[in-house]
Amino acid sequence: MRRGNWHMIRQRRIGCISSKTQPTALKTYWTNGLRAEKYHKLGEMGAIPGEFKEVGNEEQKATYLLNETKIFGREEDRDEIIKFLIRASGPDFATIAIVGPEGMGKTTLAGYIYNNVRVKTHFKKRMWVSLSSNIQVNRLAENIIAAADETYNRPSDPLHCLHDAMRGKRFLLILDNVWNEHIVRWDLLKATLEGGASGSRVVVTTRDQNAAVITSTDHPYTLSSLSDEACLSIFSSKAFHGRSETSELSTLKTIGKEIVKKCKGNPLAAEAVGNVMLFKRTEEEWLSVLQGEILDVPDITKADILSYDNYPSHLKPCFAYFSLFPKGHTLSRDVLIKLWMAQNFFIPRSGKEEEEIGRDYFNELLRHSLFREIKKDSDGRVIQCIMHDLPHMLAQFVAKGEFCTTEIERFDSGLFQGRHLSLIVNNNNVASPTPIRFPKPGNVRTLLVFSQAGVEVELQLSHLINPLIHLRALDLSGTSIKWLPNSIENLKLLRYLNLSGSCIEEVPKSVTSLRNLQTLNLNRCQRLHKLSKGISKMVSLRHLEIEETDKLVYLPKGIGQLSSLWTLSKFTVDEMGKGCKMGELSNLNLLRGNLEMRNLGKVERREDAESAELKNKQFLRSLLLDFESNAKEEDGTMLENGEMKKMESVLMGLGPPHANLKELKICNYMGSVLPSWMEDSPFSSLVQLNLHSCRKFKQLPALGKLPSLKILKIQGNEGLEVVGHEFYGGSNTAFPSLKELSFISLTNWEEWNLGVEDGTTKKVMPSLQELYIQDCPKLEGLLGHPPDSL
Incomplete structure (x- = not known):
């Protein structure tokens, strides 16, 4: 057999690159913007919750993201x-x-x-x-x-x-x-x-x-102060964005030069004021800012006050909520939105769900340059950020009276008259942890407990919960609590409950009485083994988060009745026991984001698989199908042919998922063939495909026909011997969008045909940039040439 230029494939691992006076205007805006109106009358205003916890206790690990494409003066x-x-x-x-x-x-x-x-x-x-x-x-x-x-x-x-x-x-x-x-x-x-x-x-x-x-x-x-010229460039990039050249604009530029001089070489001040001036169109408005006293105060916070002064009213309570978070903590967009939802901060908009309105609010705040972006999703949307220190100080300033953030041993519940509270537990509290008590009923709407990793928090929950009858958001994540008292059922207004990373072992029946609960976060509760029966009563539940809960081996019956559910991190099949069957998924067509389906090896029939109706889950973006339950071989013996055929039938019945799906991972599948729907045109939006520990299939589908596929990873297979022309499909251009391809631990793979068929060469993988081949001991070489884009 004629080989290409690569006579041998070398296994290679590629490293991952991986003041003294408080401005009267501020008092006025605080009164009008945050306390006066009880906001939109969606319900009593309540708290202004703050941070996340599961992310908040972790420092940023992602690559720093730049907003700008040009550096000014540096x-x-x-x-x-x-x-x-x-x-x-x-x-x-x-x-x-x-x-x-x-x-x-x-x-x-x-x-x-x-x-x-x-x-x-x-x-x-x-x-x-x-x-x-x-x-x-x-x-x-x-x-x-x-x-x-x-x-x-x-x-x-x-x-x-x-x-x-x-x-x-x-x-x-x-x-x-x-x-x-x-x-x-x-x-x-x-x-x-x-x-x-x-x-x-x-x-x-x-x-x-x-x-x-x-x-x-x-x-x-x-770093010294920037020149006025550099600050003017920063200011102009914000204040004049999208404006066409006119005589009026020329006048505004002249005024802008004088405004910039008052920023005193501080780029953040120039940017903050520039963001404000973008929305001021007349000469009178610009002169008002130039002649105002705020810019004459050297503290940059005054520039931020000017920015806050111009926030629309619906953003002010959301901004004040940031005061509850410790300085420097990573803010999760989705957690913030769920906390804002719990406080009824959103003005209803026709045709938009609350979560969508929350994203609009978050993006509006993002445009005010309050945050440093640190993580984006695959669509380029910011999902994690850190608030700049001075905007955080401003949030604490405007939130005085309503909000309190303090170390736990300094908290005096008898003196606290606000509605939103966050308590910080750090190493100073370890020697003699202080129990939290509220001696009498109050109007507390938010309680967040921030505990440093490894620090135990002593919580007398019965004393904690009984007085907090108006509570809407409770975050005890990362604490050492092992149980919840039955009195939690008295928190009738509770909408957000975060127990992630705690030591809780069971969610009691009393929680199912919380009919207004929207979010229940149990992520990383390693001891959690049971959710209570009666979960179907929680008719307002929208987010059930149960990632990294390995001991939770089944979900209680009734999950399928929660038709408003948006988030269900994991669905564990229990066709033969007391847990959920596949059919419980049929009505959950609002599910979004990621869904992990586990123990699919327990599914007996194709009809059961079809009852999940994955084709109707149009909002799902990522899907994991894990057959591990019956996928393991005993003592090295082969699975019976009937078991393999059953898996093939079940996987066929599960698909195709809805065409909007972006990522698919199939694990521990032991069938000898892969379903034809994996190469169908209705599956054309798929961006990432991972076949992991699917050990027995002998031929790959025509995945080359998938026009949007960018990442393909095949790992852990002993049945595949040849990757031939069938892998590329019938079109002249195969894998047009593929950028990363991985073959790992294919123990019997011998030959790879790179598109050579009947003397002609297809245009194969024209966009491929990264190729990983590892632990494929029998592969000798390639028939054809790797693409020039590699």
Whole structure:
């Protein structure tokens, strides 16, 4: 057999690149905007909840995302720091600290450097970690490991694991927002990181001069104020966006130059004021801002006050809610929306669900430059962010009286008269944890408990719950609670209950009496083994979150009656026992996001599979089909032919899912053939396909016909021997959108035909950029040539 240019396939692992006076105007807006109207009369206003917890206690691990495509006034700073990072001479390991006051652009500058092409090429590993004020060195080590896309076994020593992960690799680490308290164990962290390859670098951003001096190998790099010209560029990019050139615009530009001078070289101030001026169209409005007293106050917070002054009324309670979150915590868009929903903050809009309105509100706040974006979904929408420090201070300022955020041992429930409360538990509380008590009924609408990882929280829940009869949002995530008292059924107004990461073992029957509950978050409850019967009574439930709950082996009957359900993280089939059968999915056609279907090996008939009616789940974007229950072989013996045929029939009956599906993963399937619907044109929106531990199939479907497929991963198969022309389908261009292709652990794969058929060559994978081949010992080479795009 004639081979192509590749005579041998080398197995290769590719590293993942991975003031003193309070302005009267502010008081007026606070009264009118937040307290007066009881907001939209959707119900009594209640609290302004705050953060997430399951994400809030984790530092940022994702790549820093830039909003802008151009850097203003920092080109020289950028080039100097990059020169330091990639120079051939110098110490094997070095740290540089970028230091300057709030709003000077330290994080933005670091972000440009992080994403610079030369930097990307120079460093094998790049990691970005944002720090909160109370993070400990072990936790920081864990987050650096995660940012490097390395695995970590939690019981082991994180510093030792970090040393191993970095050993021999030239890396760049950005530690964003470092404070003085973070440097107590700096020498320990530095010693751990010094195991990397020569040329490894750490960039620290900080406002603390002491922290900058201690962490820098050389002198800290101090950011000075920007020139008025650079600030004007920033201001103009916001204030004049989309405006055509007119004589009136020329007048506004002249006024704008004078406004920018009052920003005193602070880029964040220039950006914040620019965002405000975008919505002011007349010369009179611009002169009013220029002549006003707010910009004459040197504190940048006054610029933020100006921005808040111009928020539409419906955003003000949502903004004030941010005051409940500790500074520097990662904010999850979806968690924020669910908390806002619980407080009736949304003005109804015809044809829009509350969650959709919430996303509009979030995006509006995002446009006010309040946040640093840190994670986007596959469609480019921001789903995680961190609030800038000064907007966070503003949120706390405008929320005084209604909101309180304090450490748990300092909380005096007898003095608290507000409606929204968040309590912080940290290492200072460990020696003698303080129980939370509310001695008398009150109007508390939000209670959030933020506990640091590994810190136990003593909660006398019966004393906690009984007085809180008006509570709408309760977050006890990450605490050590093991049970809920029956008195929780008295929280008739409760709409949001977050127990994620807790030690709870069972959700009691009393919870099913919460008829107004919209969100029940049980993610990462590793001890949870049972949901109560009667769950069908929870008619308002929209989000049942049960990810990473391995001991929860079945769902109670009645799930199918929750026709308003949007989120169901996992559906575990129990056709023969007391749990849900497949048919319970038939009415859940509003399900969105991700759905994991497990124990499909227990399904006996194709008709049972068809009863799930996946074809009607038009809002699902990701689907996992796991056959693991009956997929395991006993003592190495083969499954009986009848079992294999049953699986083939069941998988055929499950599809095709709705054409809107973007991601599909099939695991532990033991059939010898794959269903034909995987290559059908109604399945044309699929972007990612993963066949994992599907060990017996002998031929791949014509997946080349799927026009939108970008990622294809086939892992763990012993039946496939040849990948031939049938893999590409009948069209002249196969896999037109495919960018990443992986073949892993295909133990008997011998031959790969790259589109050669009857003497002609198809146009195969014209967009392919990454090819992974690993643990395929019998593969000798390719028939044909890999695409030039690789």
